[in-house]
Each structure stands twice: as structure tokens, then as C-alpha cells.
Amino acid sequence: MQFTDVTYKVVLKGMTSSGKKDILNGISGSVNPGEVLAMMGPSGSGKTTLLKLLGGRLNHHPTNGGSITYNDKIYSKFLKSRIGFVTQDDVLFTHLTVKETLTYTARLRLPKTLTKEQKEKRALDVIYELGLERCQNTMIGDSFVPGLSGGERKRVCIGNEIIINPSILFLDEPTSGLDSTTALKIVQMLQDMAKAGKTVVTTIHQPSSRLFHKFDKLILLGKGSSLYFGKASESMNYFQSIGCSPLISMNPAEFLLDLANGNINDVSVPSELKDKVQTGNEASAVVHEYLVEAFESRLAETEKKKIIVSVPQDEALKIKVCSSPKRQWGASWDEQFSILFCRGIKERKHDYFSWLRITQVLSTAIILGSLWWQSDAENPKDLQDQAGLLFFITVFWGLIPVFTAIFTFPQERAMLNKERAADMYRLSAYFLARTTSDLPLDLILSVLFLLVVYFMAGLRLSAASFFLTILTVFLCIIAAQGLGLAIGAVLMDSKSATTLGSVTVMIFMLAGGFFVQKVPIFISWIRYMSFNYHTYKLLLKVQYEHLTPIVNGIKIDSGLTEVAALIAMVFGYRFLAYLSLRRMKLQ
Template identity: 75%
Template structure:
């Protein structure tokens, strides 16, 4: 039940801040077994109202009352609420079955076994008619996958897995053809008939869809124009003198009224007189436009005719299902899996999702072709002469730069690209942020190791570097350490800025600075900027690679003394953990700011 709900936002201007009212005194009630549709033109506030009812907006800025079985929103209730966003936020490389299986393992209660959770995922697949495409990848912009209707059913399946007491959906039929849209609404009706409560926004449904809704809220510029049974909406507007002059889809007629469009609509004489007066005085710039006049009339008519009656009927409290009724006052957050289980599930999911990207023919070709070109340019180089030594030092510096540059610009996209998924899943309390972060950063490590091995197998032997086991494996460890440190920098930049363009620009300047201070181009760095060298993973990697190749052979190369390498290893290890800690803190800050 929600009573006199208001919501305002502060719009920052150049000189002063302006307070804008999004919702103004919205009242309504929806019971188990009912489907409530929120309708209205774009900008009317229906999505804001849905987010408020579903607990997706910060409540401190909300006026009025929103209760569930006479109880306020709490953490336990959050685990019993399903919320389907307008956009289908799904991993493109996972199949339908894998998507629902991972969601079931993370979201269903700990009391269920792994087998019971997986069976629930299969049951949902058959419940939503997805059995034909269960082994097909979801797909996306660059990956062929399931159809739009099937993708939308997968999004709904992610939420009904938990058998929610309340299900909220934002434009579930958006972008779908009429037949597919009808199937979606029929599914919602079946969910409601099972004793659940369904609330959905809908933009412009067909007449068949409109008659599937039990209750309707019609909004206009944040105000309530109609609340009641959907089947009685046309009769109500006829009773206040507004009726269609031609055969129209009821939803189209209602949206025309909410927009203030009176074409093909009869209006009462009272409103017609106001419109004529305004039209005759059109030169007065302070006059109200026609849509505002119509809206004010409709809001006033609703408040004087049926608002009080509806409020009296709402005195009977909303009754949710028995499980929720008994536990709704229990406010402790309910995780579906332990921390370690969350980490394990997310780790496996991460590897499955990204293995296609890591082992794409484009990426393998890029690394392999670069390695072959390097091998040909430094074919059997000889370090016994000063010129040959200088050439080999150049190769080692390029390796340090390449495996510093490459991981940074791969890792930058990690969190900005997954922000929508992270926000969605964290809002549903699917896992702890720490479990996600550790799984996301460690699931890349096995994949990150394979391409450098391929690269070094080609370059090392073609270039004629030290042909013994210890230098080869130490070179590989050094490169891998450089990759993990550089990847940490990319993660930190991406998580801090959460904007791909800004992050790419910032990373370009940073990586270029680290490369220039890497010890190959300039040996005598001025004292006042010498500290940059110690922040550069290129510098530490280059120095370690030189030590591996020329230790105990020559005392120094390009001004680099061959010491024991402890400082360089310590610096790289500090970067591995330090950059990741910065990335986690940035994610935590964003998570707290968004309220998830």
C-alpha cells in the first residue's frame, strides 16, 4: 500500500538549484493475485514510482508512506522482491541455462542443496517456454543469440527463480511485437494467479494487453489521474464527460487524455469553455497551455469524485503470502550462499563468460603476429658485442612496454562495462561486493597467463636470448608479474572514473609517462621528476629482465646496475595489491553512493 507518495529532486543550475517535483500525492493498493499497470506519457513519473515501490531509490527523499503488509521496506523483504529492469542486462556469452543456473545458485536460500537449486532453474526454463533455446547463448550487439522475446523471458526468469512475493517490471513489453508482448503479459498473469503481486509499467499496450491488467494507475506529469480497476477506467472518464468520438484502443485514449490531446475526444462543457477562453487570449504569454489545463481538470475530477472512496477501501491492509507475512519484520539480509560459495560461483561464471573474448582469433592473431615480427627483427641477436647488447636491451624494453600497455587497456573496460550488471545483481543482494571483486580479478589470471606464454615461446627462441631453463622461466614470471601489476592499474583507473573515454585518456597519459621513465630512453632523469620512475612498472620490469639475461655477465646495461632485484620485485608486488585495493575502494564508494 502506498499513500500520498511524493518525490522531489534537486536540479543544479549555474546560479541556483531548482527543486523539481517528480511525483505528487500518489495513492494506491495492490493485493496478491493482482496485476497493477502503471501507465502514463514519457516523463509522467511511472518508472520513478515503480523504483520507489520496488525499493530501488533512496527513501530519505520520499514523502508519504509505502508499506508492505503494514511493514516498511527492509532487508529481508528485499530478498522476496523481484525487479525486472527495462534493459535486459545479461552476459552475452552465457547460455540461457547457464544464466539461470548461476542466478539460482547465488539467489536461492542456503537451505537448498546445489541439486535443488539447479532443478529450480530447469523448472523455470520450462515454465517460461525456454526449453528450445536453453543451450543457446544469450547474445548481444556483436554476438548472435536468442530473440528479443526470449531474452526478456530470461530476465523475468532471473527474478521468478526466487519465487518472489512481489514482482516489479519496468516496460516488460518494450521493443517486442504484439504476439510476443501478449505472451509476456500472460506469463505475468499466471504469476499473479499463483498468489503473487505483480506491478509493471507499460507505455502503450494493445487493447488485448490492456484488458489483462487488474488495476491501473494513470499518471500525468507526476499527478494521479486515475487509480482503480482497469476495466472501469473508460466508464469513469465517460462519467466526467471525456469519451472517445471514434473506436479507439482504451490505452491510446487514456494516454491521449494524460497528454492533454483532445483530438477525437469529447470533453465536458466546463473544460471546453476553459479551452476556448485560453485560445481566444493566446497572445498572453502567461496563459497556461492546453495540456496543463486538461491535466488540472483530470486531477481535480479524480480528487473530488473517487480519491476519497479509494482511500477508504485501502484501510483493509495488504496481505502478502504467508511466508512473507511471518518473516517480514525480520530485517537481517539473507545471502543465498556463503562468501566462499559466492566467490567460487562468480569465478566459474567469469571464466566461462570471458574465455570467448580472451581466445578470440583477433586477439591470438595480434599477439602471435607481434611475436613473429619481433622474432624476425631480432633474429638470433648476439649479446657478445656492444651493438648486439644494445639491440637486445631494446627488445627487452619493448617486451616490458608491450605487456604493460596491453593489460592496462584491457582492464580499463572491466568495471565500466559491467557496471549495469553489478548494480542489478547487487541491488538484488546476489553476492557481497568483496566476493565479486576477488572473483572478477582472479578469474582473469589463468586466461592472462596463456597468451604471454605463447608470445615468449616465439620471441625468446627466435631472438636467441639465454637458452637455459632458469632464465626462460624467470623471464616468464617477470612478464606475468608485470601483467598483473599493469592490470591492477587499469582496474583502478576504470573503477575510479567509471567512464570509458575519461579512463582511456587518463590511462594513455599515465602509460606514456611510465614508458618514458622506464629507463631506456632517459638514463639520467632530473631529480625533481625521478620519483615517477619508481611508480613505473615498465622501469621495474625492464630492470628485472636485464638482470635475468645479463646477471653475472656485465655489471650494468644502459646505466642500469645489476643488483639483486629485491626492490623491483617488492615494487611490482606492491602495485599488484595496491592498485587493486584502490579499485575495490572506488567500487565500494560507488556501491554505497547508489544505495545497493
Template identity: 60%
Template sequence: MEMRRQVDGINGGASAAVYPHKADKLEINTALPIDEDEKDDDDSCGWNRIVQIEPTMSIHLKFQDVRYTVAAAARGAEKCILQGVRGSVCPGEVLALMGPSGGGKTTLLNLLSGRAKINQGTITYNDNPYNKSLKQRIGFVLQDDIVFPHLTVKETLTYAALLRLPKTLSTEQKKERALSVICELGLERCQNTIIGGALIRGISGGERKRVCIGNEILLNPSLLFLDEPTSGLDSTTALRIVQMLHNIAKAGKTVVTTIHQPSSRLFITFDKLILLGNGCSLYSGKASEAMLYFSSIGCSPLIAMNPAEFLIDLANGNIKDKSFPSDIDTKSVPGNQHSEPSPSDVHEYLVGAYESRSEDMENWRLLNPIVIEENVEQVGATWCEQFSVLLRRGFKERRHEYFSSLRITQVIITALIAGLLWWPSDNVQSPNKVADQAGLLFFISVFWAYFPLFTAIFTFPQERAMLVKERSVNMYKLSAYLVARSISDIPLDLFLPVIFLTIVYFMVRLKMTVPAFSLTLLTVFLSIIAAQGLGLAIGAAFMDAKKATTFASIVTMTNMLCGGFFIQEVRASTGWLRYISINYNTHRLLLNIQYSCSEPISRSVVCDSSFIKNQKLGSGQTEVGYLLAMIISYRILAYLLLRGINYKCTTF
């Protein structure tokens, strides 16, 4: 059977059909190619091109007697999170996992999606166990909206498409696929609006959630898992999200979502429902039949009540304003016929009732096994393509921070203050002025070592959630990410020191030659890149902003004290610290540039000063070598530390 999916967009009502044969190709008709600089193309959802991506394989998900335990606080003890949960969901259906907080919804979702391994029980996909090839057919939308706030909707989905879609597609086709997803999710009007965040105004919460869903459906997954996609949204927006999930399911996909306490309008839209309480199944079946089931076991509301609210109350053991069987009345307090049953009594009764009737509620259909081939693998972008996309994405995301008026003002004011403090006297070449100018050079080496360092240490702690999310689906190689991250920072980090040095250099009237100014600028650049690598390594080591800042302050003080300005003679046991000090090597290079004694006529007075003689300045090649070694070694260290992160973790 071969049928073609037609995408009309959410607002216009998507019409779709199931196409189960794995050899078919999914054809998405898309409009004009995306131009990243195009600003007004909200109406570009006409279809005149065809993009072929991995077809949807209809997958029937079944799970039975699923149990999951974790180590408890007490030594040797275990805490049971899930206890014998069962259920099933077919292609074209939306299954809702509902229950109170701590009921095991997210844990079950992680087990079903393969992000965690079960301790006991069976989970099958078309009657086959989980295998690695399924990873490419599964989409997982996290509860938290992890997106870059400064990128637009189109940029976010386009970069994801360029990284994740198979390399058999051209760049133009990948961009067209991103546009088709934008149209499918009804994001045309906001596609050129930045995502925004807590402090940045952007798109709405519902639109942000749709962008996160769009990131996952780019690959046309067969199974789509969502962790509380309606959390924090109003009832109307939540309803639109769930309606969108139904449209996705109608295209042949299997959708499983967790939900806490939906509105009554939202509740009746789900095809199937699993109610969890304390890790146990209290109901599993059609959502429309849930109230009838609980009424049949003697539990029903005495007042008008949202069905979801009623079910959550039962899962919590709260039976106020509800009728319940008389045979659990007397279990709490022996001898008291009118005592209200405890939550544990209610839970025990509901679990028992479910176990006795579970076979009647759940119809376990056996499908003819459809083998999911182990060698099916979707290969995304090449390393060079990953690097190129990540480089552009990184520059666009962080340019707002680096070029902010606050940072520019900070640097300019600092430069003006330094220029005024070191304003030259009539006799600049006096030996008495050498130490003063050396102090300025030391200040430059300190400022432009630790200004970028304390910016870089926040990189990985702040991007950890995004890094784990994208690496968990193999969106790109870690080496491509780190190289692109480092290189995209270089032009951003070098913009401000040019302004700073231009102001200070000519105000103080340092060595007024083009080679001297150029070499000073180059030395500061080397210092910045080395400090940036050190900051990345510290951030990768701790992955916590507070801990990284504390450790960085210790490193800063150590480097400063070993910089060769405060103390000239050090013990042999601690002398090695100088050579790994960014300040020491940068300061010596700056002194060498300003007070080179290769010009004895013009600078003989300076060269004869005791301060310069004590420095024992050489050619500067050694200091350059040390800085280059630090630039490379710190980034290698950051890479090794990042490799140690568990990218399969499900919480951040």
C-alpha cells in the same frame, strides 16, 4: 490454510493457488539435476524432486498521497515528480502504471519497491511500513536487459541460483530450482543457447526478458516489480510476457509493472490501472472500467481507437478526435467560445475530476495486519561459494573475448615482426648488440604491461550496470567479486604471452637456457598481473571508458619515460617515479636474467659493456618486491573505489 503450488510451465498453462500463511513451505517438484555440460535436455521438466525455498507471503500493497520532489536546475528550486498518487493492489493481481514519457511511472515504481524514499505520503505492505526484511521478498526487473551475452540461459539462471538462494539448500537443489524456473517461464527449448547481445546472435528479445524475470522469481518473491517489460517487443510477444505475469500473480504474488502504450489486447488483460500525467493520478481502479469512467466525465473517443492510445492522449492533453465537456472550452482564450482547450486546461480538468470521484473509484480494503518480521533474512551463498561461482562465471563469460582469433592473430603477427627486426647477427654477444637486445627487452616490458592494462580498464565501466544490479540485491560480497574477477583473468591473460615469448625468444636467440626462459616468462607474468591491477583501479576510479582511456594513456607515457631506457640519469625530485613504474622494474629484471654476470667466462664481453655497467643490476629481489607490492596495492585501491559506488541507484 495450506495449499501446494503446481508448476506446469507457461506453454502448458500454469495452474497455481494462493498460499498466504508465512509458515508454509513452498514445494517445487523438479526433474533431473542439472549438468552444466549437458546439451540436450529440453524435455527435462518432469517433476520428481522437491525443493523447499522461502514461502510466498501474500502482501497487499497500498499507497496514498505519494509525493516526490527532486532538486531542479535552478538554485534552491525543486521539481515535483509525483503529486498525491494513490492506489492499491492485492495478491493475485497485476497493476499497470501507465502514462506518457516523463509522467512519473518509473519513479513511482522505485518508491513502491523501496529503491527510493518518498518525500511525503504513505506506502504500506499489509498495513505495515517498509522494513529491511521486505528486501528479500521483493523482485525488481529493470527495463534494460542486463545479462552476460556469452552465457547460456541455463548458465545465467544456475549461477544466479547458486549465488542468491539460501545456503540451507544444497548445490544440487539450487540447480534444480533454476531448472524449475526455466520450465515455469517456457525457456526449455533455448536453455542451452547463449543470451547474445547487440553484436552476438542469441535468443530473442522476449526470451531475454523472460530470463531477466527468471532471475528475480528464483527467490519466489511476494512482490514483483517490472519496469516496462514489453518495451521493444512486438504485440504478440508482449502479450505472452503479460500472460506470464498473470500466471506468476496467480501463485500468490503481487505484480506491479509500468507500461507505455500497450495494444488493446494487452490493455484488457490488466487487473488494475493507474494513469499518470505530469506526476498526477488521472485514474486509479480496474482497467476494465477505465473507459467507462472517462466517458462519465465527458471524455470519449469520436473514432475507433485503442483504449491505451486514448488514455495516453488524454494524459498528454491531446483531445483531437475526442469529445470533451463544454465547460473547459473557453478556458484557453477568454472571449473565444470556440477555442480548443490547452493541454494544461485538460490536465487540470482530469485531475479535478479524479480528485472528486477518487473515493468512489478506489475501494480501500483494510486487512488484518500481517506482521512482516524484522529478523527474517535470507542468507545466500557463503563467501567461498560466491567466489567459486563468480570465478566459473567470469571465465566462461570472457574466454570468448580472450581467445578470439583477432587477438591471437594480433599477438602472433607482433611477435613475428619483433623476431624479424631483432633477428640475431653472427656475433650476438658483441657489445654493439647489447643495446639492441636491451631495446627488445624494453619493448617486451612495454607491450606486456599495457596490452592487459587497456583490456582491464574497460572491465568495470562495461560491467557497471551488472555490478550495480547484482550488488543492489546483495547477491554477493564485493570482495568475492573482485578476487574472482582478478583470478579468472589470470589464465586468460597468460595464454597469449606464452605464445608471444615462445616465438620471439627463439627467433632472437636470447639466453638459451631453461632457467632463463622460465624466469623471463615469470617476469612477464608479474608485469601482466600488476598492469591488470592498475587497469582495474583506473576503471573503478572513473567508471567511464573514455575518461579511463585518457588517464591510462597519461600513465602509460609516464611509466614508459621512467622505464630506464630512454634516460639513464634522472633528478632526485622525479626519481621516485621509477619505482612505481611497471616498465622500469620489469625491464631491469629482464636485463638481469639475460645479462647476469655470475657467468664471467661465457658472458664477460657483455658484462664489460658500458650499457650493462650503467644499469647497476642487483639480484632482482627489489624489483620483484615492487611488482608484488603493485599487484596487491592496485587491487586494494580498486576495491576501495568500488565500495564508493552507490549500489542503491536505480539508473545506470
């Protein structure tokens, strides 16, 4: 991989007249198979931006210049299948095991030409290659769920990328948050991968001296500019040649980062530089300017000559993104849906069937059954009481799905971004699998609830009424889910979505007509948009159509309008959620 004069700018409000801020200023370098290239620099120096640009994870814009080539070819969607990219954060599903995580990745990312058995074997090979065989059946876990150690989680993340046997592997601070011994194991593993013929590019914040000496090449960045590029082993000699050397025994990485930060304590510097700093100028700016000028005059041209860029000159002027005529999906649409559906059920069954959720459903059912114990609908007073029970059931199974679904896309945004950036699946396959994998779990919980309440409360004893009640409640659940999905997808912020969801459900509930029968005209129209209202009318029809035509001022009719309205909500809200996800900038 070769890159020359790479620049990157972002548009920020309140900036200068140009409205742009320089993030990268003409960065050049190259890395070959068998080499590990490390990018170092202070926070905000641009190393992660450079890594994302090189890995094709940033949207390229005409204002960004330079040339990036891979085996003399510019970036394309086809090349994406040969590139692995490990993000800084460990984005993994908490309740899947190591083996399940890597197997699902293999089935989605490996070529269609391989059979399911061959893909699963590749997942096992990666497990053994990364030394994860002892924990392959352990859940990933998180801060609340016991699982893997930090080093094991990082190896799983790396495994997710090397499972496709990429030619080039990018890693964003793979040792962040790990102890020195574990970090050394990770870097040793990367070095072994490079020796096997891969190209490895990684950002690293502050490596130990043992880690530093394992890198083949080094780019040192400061405020978006190159301060050094070349062999890592020769970096100290270069800085000594420009008059900068440590006064005490020091980790080379620590020394380089001190210089990049403009900190010259315990550092010997040329007298002219020391004089400038002592005259009251800002030390960091003066040191930065000196290092940039030194690199440009002594090293930059020499290193650029080593980088042979064979793309045509007119194409090398700007960073290009070519679209392959056809994306290389690892599985067909129906296979993607099937894999994601199964993965979704395995991941979420732990939350759905946790003791807390089951206790919530059963305890509510028992309390309701006790309060309305064997009520008799033949008695007008009991009928009014039973209508109250039906309204509570409507509200209960409207609230839970809304506030469960609201968090779906905000919580999975990082995972969706990561997997879509790697072209693991189509958005439509993910969306349909994600919005249907909850349905079997919701159905089980609602049936469990109604089995308790229905017979304890003495509701209409007929098979048709019982199953119609289940279907009505289930229709309410999936309509309410759709609303939660839409709110979450539109806002993509859990707090804002929860607030909007609370207000919306409250308005729907009040406009339903149970609390106030004569709802003002300027509000009453809202009831027709409320799943609570339509569900309540259907439940009244199922229970009392043989007894009375009107209950609590609500006329019992054929129910077709209510069913049609709920079905429209089921699909309408989900369509809105899908469009909102489409508008998200997913690489």
C-alpha cells in the same frame, strides 16, 4: 501491497529556492495477490520512479513522504528476498547460455538450505516454466554476437527474478522493443503468474488494446500526479463520467495517454474545459489540472478508503527502510567467490581466446622473433638490440592489460548495480573473483607469446631464465591490470578512463629511461611508480646479470626492490579500485 500519499522529490541545481523538483505528488494505490497492476503515463510522468520506490530500488530520503507496506509491514532488507525486480534494459552476460545464466543466479540467490543439485533443478524448472527449453543451450548474445531473440532475452530476465519464487514481481516496461505478438505472450505469462498467487506490478508505455484488457488494475500518471487508479476495465467509464470520451474508435490505452499528455484531438471534453483551451491557455496544463481535480474530487477518497494501512501512524508519516539484523545471503562468501570466479572465466574466455586476440599475440611474437632472430647477447651491439626487445616486451604486456582492465567496471556497472540491488553477493567476493578470473587467461596468452619470442630471438637459454622471464612478465601484467582497474573504478566512464590511462602509460614509458637515459630530476621520480621501469630492470637482470652490471645506464642489482615495488602496485591499485566501488551508490 498498499501505498498512500507517496511523494518523491529530487534536488536539482538551478531550481527554485527550495532546490527540489517534485517527481511524485501523493500517489496512492494497492494491489493484491492474483492481480496485475499496470502503471501508465507519458514519458517523464514518474511511473518508473514510483515502480523503483515500491520495489525498494531507490534510496529513501526524509523529504520523501507517504507509506508503503507489504502485508502491513514496512520495507526491510529481509523483504528484499521476497521481491523480484525486472529492469527495463536486458542486463545479461553476452557469452553465457540461458541455462548457465539461470543456474548461476539460482546458486547465488536461492537459500543456503538447498543443495547445489536442488538449485540447479530449480533453474531447469524455470526454463521449462518460461518455455525456454529449446534455447537453453544458446548464448544470450547481443548486437554483435548472435543469440536469443528480444522476447527470449526478456523471458530470461524475468526468469532471473522468479527463480527465487518472489511474492511480488516488479517489471519496468517488459514489452519495450517487442512486437505485439511477443508482447502479448509476455503479458499473458505475467497474468498466469498472478493467477498462481503472485502480485505483479508493471510499468507499460503504450500497450495494444489486447494487452490493456489483461490488466486487473491501472494507475494513470501525468506529471507525477494520479489521474486514475482503479480497475483497468472501469477506466473508460470513469473518464466518460467526467466528460472525456473518444470521438472515434480508439485503443483505450491510446486514449488515456492522449489525455495524460493534454492532447484532446479526437476527444470529446466538457464545454468549460474546451473554452479554457480555446482562450489561448496551454492545452496540456489546462487538461492536466482538470483531470487531477476530477480524480481528487470523484475517486481519490473512495479508493483511499479501500486501502487499509495498519502500520502505526507515526511510522506511516514517512517512507521507512528497516535494516534486517542479518542479510539473507544465498551462499557463503567462499561459495560466492567460487561461483563468480567460474562465471567470469566462462564469460571472458570467448574474448581472450578469440581469433583476433590470438592473432594479435602470435603475429606480434613472430614479427619480434624475426626482427631479433637469434641475436647474441655476448656481442655488445646485439646486447643493446636485445635490451630494446626486452623494453618492447615490457611495454606490450603493460599496455594490453591496462586497456583491457580499464573497461571492466564501467562495462559491468549495470550488472553490478542490478545484482547487488538483489543482494546476490558481497562486493568483496565479486571484486576478488572479478580481478582474479582474468589471471589464468592472461598467463596462457603471455606464455604463448614468450614461447615464440624467447627462442626465436635467442634469449638466454636456461630453464631458470625462461621461467623467471615468464614470472616477471606475469607480474607486470597483474600490476598493469591493477592500474587499469583503479582508473576504471575511479572514473566509471570509458572515454575519460581511456584518456587518463593513455597519458599515464605514456608518462611511465617515457620516464622508464630507455628513450632518454638522463631523465630530468623533476620527472625522474615518476619511474619509481612505473611498472614498466621495474619490469624492465628485472628482465635485464634475468638476461644479463652474468655478463654486465650496467645496461643502457641502468644498474643491475638484486631485483628485490623491483619485485617489492611491483607487488605493492598489484595490491595498492586494486585496493584503490575496491574503495572506489565501495563509494558507488549501490542499492
